[in-house]
Amino acid sequence: MKDEGKKPCTIRDIAREAGVGISTVSRAINDDPRIKAETKERVLSIVRERNFVPNMSARNLQARQTNNIGILVRGIENSFFQSMYKGFETELGRRGYTPVLHAVEEDEAIVDEALTLEREKRLKGIIFLGGKIEDPDIPFQKLVVPFVLCTVAQDLKAPLKGISTVSVDDEGESRSAVNYLIEKGHERIAVIAGKEDDQAVGAQRLKGYRGALSENGIEYDEALVSYMPKESTEFTYESGYLAAKRLLEKREKHYFSALFCISDSVAFGAYRAITETGLNVPSDISVMGFDGLPIGKYMTPSLTTMVQPVSDMVRSAAELLLDEIEDKKCVKNLFYDAQLIERESVKALKQKKRR
Amino acid sequence: MKDEGKKPCTIRDIAREAGVGISTVSRAINDDPRIKAETKERVLSIVRERNFVPNMSARNLQARQTNNIGILVRGIENSFFQSMYKGFETELGRRGYTPVLHAVEEDEAIVDEALTLEREKRLKGIIFLGGKIEDPDIPFQKLVVPFVLCTVAQDLKAPLKGISTVSVDDEGESRSAVNYLIEKGHERIAVIAGKEDDQAVGAQRLKGYRGALSENGIEYDEALVSYMPKESTEFTYESGYLAAKRLLEKREKHYFSALFCISDSVAFGAYRAITETGLNVPSDISVMGFDGLPIGKYMTPSLTTMVQPVSDMVRSAAELLLDEIEDKKCVKNLFYDAQLIERESVKALKQKKRR
DNA sequence: ACAAATTATGGAAACGTTTACAAGAATTAT
DNA sequence: ATAATTCTTGTAAACGTTTCCATAATTTGT
Numbered sequence: 122m123k124d125e126g127k128k129p130c131t132i133r134d135i136a137r138e139a140g141v142g143i144s145t146v147s148r149a150i151n152d153d154p155r156i157k158a159e160t161k162e163r164v165l166s167i168v169r170e171r172n173f174v175p176n177m178s179a180r181n182l183q184a185r186q187t188n189n190i191g192i193l194v195r196g197i198e199n200s201f202f203q204s205m206y207k208g209f210e211t212e213l214g215r216r217g218y219t220p221v222l223h224a225v226e227e228d229e230a231i232v233d234e235a236l237t238l239e240r241e242k243r244l245k246g247i248i249f250l251g252g253k254i255e256d257p258d259i260p261f262q263k264l265v266v267p268f269v270l271c272t273v274a275q276d277l278k279a280p281l282k283g284i285s286t287v288s289v290d291d292e293g294e295s296r297s298a299v300n301y302l303i304e305k306g307h308e309r310i311a312v313i314a315g316k317e318d319d320q321a322v323g324a325q326r327l328k329g330y331r332g333a334l335s336e337n338g339i340e341y342d343e344a345l346v347s348y349m350p351k352e353s354t355e356f357t358y359e360s361g362y363l364a365a366k367r368l369l370e371k372r373e374k375h376y377f378s379a380l381f382c383i384s385d386s387v388a389f390g391a392y393r394a395i396t397e398t399g400l401n402v403p404s405d406i407s408v409m410g411f412d413g414l415p416i417g418k419y420m421t422p423s424l425t426t427m428v429q430p431v432s433d434m435v436r437s438a439a440e441l442l443l444d445e446i447e448d449k450k451c452v453k454n455l456f457y458d459a460q461l462i463e464r465e466s467v468k469a470l471k472q473k474k475r476r
Numbered sequence: 477m478k479d480e481g482k483k484p485c486t487i488r489d490i491a492r493e494a495g496v497g498i499s500t501v502s503r504a505i506n507d508d509p510r511i512k513a514e515t516k517e518r519v520l521s522i523v524r525e526r527n528f529v530p531n532m533s534a535r536n537l538q539a540r541q542t543n544n545i546g547i548l549v550r551g552i553e554n555s556f557f558q559s560m561y562k563g564f565e566t567e568l569g570r571r572g573y574t575p576v577l578h579a580v581e582e583d584e585a586i587v588d589e590a591l592t593l594e595r596e597k598r599l600k601g602i603i604f605l606g607g608k609i610e611d612p613d614i615p616f617q618k619l620v621v622p623f624v625l626c627t628v629a630q631d632l633k634a635p636l637k638g639i640s641t642v643s644v645d646d647e648g649e650s651r652s653a654v655n656y657l658i659e660k661g662h663e664r665i666a667v668i669a670g671k672e673d674d675q676a677v678g679a680q681r682l683k684g685y686r687g688a689l690s691e692n693g694i695e696y697d698e699a700l701v702s703y704m705p706k707e708s709t710e711f712t713y714e715s716g717y718l719a720a721k722r723l724l725e726k727r728e729k730h731y732f733s734a735l736f737c738i739s740d741s742v743a744f745g746a747y748r749a750i751t752e753t754g755l756n757v758p759s760d761i762s763v764m765g766f767d768g769l770p771i772g773k774y775m776t777p778s779l780t781t782m783v784q785p786v787s788d789m790v791r792s793a794a795e796l797l798l799d800e801i802e803d804k805k806c807v808k809n810l811f812y813d814a815q816l817i818e819r820e821s822v823k824a825l826k827q828k829k830r831r
Numbered sequence: 832a833c834a835a836a837t838t839a840t841g842g843a844a845a846c847g848t849t850t851a852c853a854a855g856a857a858t859t860a861t
Numbered sequence: 862a863t864a865a866t867t868c869t870t871g872t873a874a875a876c877g878t879t880t881c882c883a884t885a886a887t888t889t890g891t
């Protein structure tokens with residue numbers, strides 16, 4: 122496997138061989154209109170023959186930027202994000218860009234990371250997945266390339282100024298989810314939330330939970346919310362399992378008939394905890410998820426959940442970003458509706474309410 | 477969010493400001509030993525102050541290569557692969573390289589794809605995940621950069637010459653899996669295989685299945701193997717579901733008490749098919765998987781499976797490749813043992829055999 | 832103290848493209 | 862025919878690094 126010393130050929134080699142100038146070759150491969158069709162063909166045929174591929178580094182250097190779009194993911198082990206990459210690849214690829222995946226640690230300063238990447242790799246744009254927004258305005262201003270936030274909780278009352286986002290209304294959709302549970306007759310509804318200091322998705326979805334309760338005149342009981350330990354990775358089967366476990370231990374005192382999980386992964390963990398306790402989903406405890414991971418359909422019982430329109434979101438995020446890059450179109454905040462999918466994990470109690 | 481026109485500063489700017497030559501700056505940031513410690517500090521402080529980040533494209537152009545390692549994945553939606561990316565990022569990063577993820581269509585010519593990437597991006601090496609090897613020698617010879625095949629079935633009798641690989645012995649470990657089922661008293665064992673023309677993982681694992689049967693004097697019954705339709709994406713919940721369905725339909729005539737699934741994802745699909753038929757896992761049908769996806773532990777019932785040591789494999793693949801790149805060490809074929817994890821999805825029948 | 836060896840620095844060329852500019856060839860208008 | 866356009870092409874200068882080579886500064890040896 123040693124390097125054969127076969128230097129890949131350059132635009133210059135092609136030029137010599139074709140007996141033309143180097144700029145002619147350049148024009149040929151970029152199909153610049155101002156070049157005779159005949160010459161172009163001759164050059165191109167040599168290009169094919171020699172199997173020439175232009176050197177990206179050189180191109181990028183000269184162009185002073187790349188065609189790379191950074192995809193920065195906080196919490197990349199989250200299956201929800203994993204399902205998105207392929208989509209970005211095709212969407213961006215369709216318009217000539219290449220995604221560059223980059224995992225960011227849960228608690229890292231995602232913007233600084235982005236900043237370095239932006240300069241080092243001359244990214245043309247950035248898509249953030251799962252970014253947290255502690256401080257509503259400070260960090261993102263530093264970025265000079267366009268970017269869009271995707272899948273990030275959004276406090277509608279204070280939309281982030283000048284920032285493009287694509288997301289579902291986490292709060293609203295959570296409210297719907299819990300409302301659904303209530304419609305099904307549940308009143309004692311526990312919740313597995315994110316970390317206690319979570320400012321993003323977790324917080325929004327928890328807010329939705331509280332909203333639904335108060336909307337229906339159900340008292341909020343702190344004993345029924347299980348936060349994830351600070352050190353844990355969010356949205357993980359195991360953390361869901363642990364969190365559910367804690368709820369289950371004190372269920373004698375603090376009864377609940379339904380459990381709203383902040384994400385599907387967490388719900389799967391909860392399933393196990395419940396089963397281990399000798400209880401059954403849904404006859405003893407109804408479980409509701411959020412995200413719509415494909416596997417949910419195959420769990421026993423299959424998971425009732427709010428599904429996020431992943432591929433639409435991906436497409437929009439890509440389009441939004443690319444438009445901003447190319448046409449300098451203005452920023453937008455896009456919201457998608459999640460869709461309630463009724464499956465087997467929620468049981469109706471006495472039909473308490475109905476509209 | 478318009479471009480501020482703030483040109484990121486170059487090595488030249490730093491040089492001017494520090495009152496030194498441009499090569500001095502270069503040496504400072506690459507900590508070249510032949511430079512006075514004092515000068516170095518001065519330069520470096522300006523670098524920090526100005527927040528200078530060297531331009532990758534320029535570096536790569538000059539170096540005539542990048543520090544990028546292509547990770548080419550065939551079938552990127554497969555959860556098994558998804559779990560590997562983070563590992564590559566840290567392993568490669570530890571030694572100064574950057575992974576570049578690239579999804580390849582199931583049926584695409586993965587090597588040609590690689591070839592283009594190799595030239596265009598000047599990759600320093602390539603790791604293939606899930607590559608199929610139809611023709612034992614032709615395609616890979618074209619590659620000039622080092623590469624390693626990971627997770628690819630391996631026919632031990634004809635090891636690929638001159639190619640580094642990291643894998644589990646798919647055939648052998650499948651045999652163990654099926655042997656386990658047999659030890660538990662099962663004789664009528666169905667199997668969900670890959671596509672019928674699968675030459676890679678699928679074929680090897682199926683071979684293991686047949687091996688185990690014949691080893692134990694159990695007759696191979698073609699009616700008990702369910703291939704996946706040619707057009708389907710392999711290793712998908714849905715394809716598993718469909719395949720199981722077909723088996724179940726003719727179970728009257730072709731009875732089986734256990735089902736060996738070529739992968740965990742497929743097993744999850746099978747779960748659903750079985751449940752829908754009104755049957756129960758494991759009391760009616762025992763199910764065995766292969767891969768060891770984390771979610772398996774949380775399914776009901778939890779899935780008995782052969783777990784592949786993913787993180788070890790990732791680490792080795794990275795090390796193997798990097799060693800080859802840096803020290804020109806020789807190629808190796810590495811095999812890892814999978815580990816049988818007994819969980820709830822397999823029930824013992826009459827204890828037929830034991831050693 | 833002076834030559835020789837060593838060490839630290841700067842200048843310039845190269846890496847493989849794109850592109851502004853100039854020049855040559857072909858076309859059209861007069 | 863000749864001047865004025867328009868097309869086509871080639872040359873050279875960037876882009877931001879690294880690195881070879883030469884030179885300047887320092888240290889060492891005598």
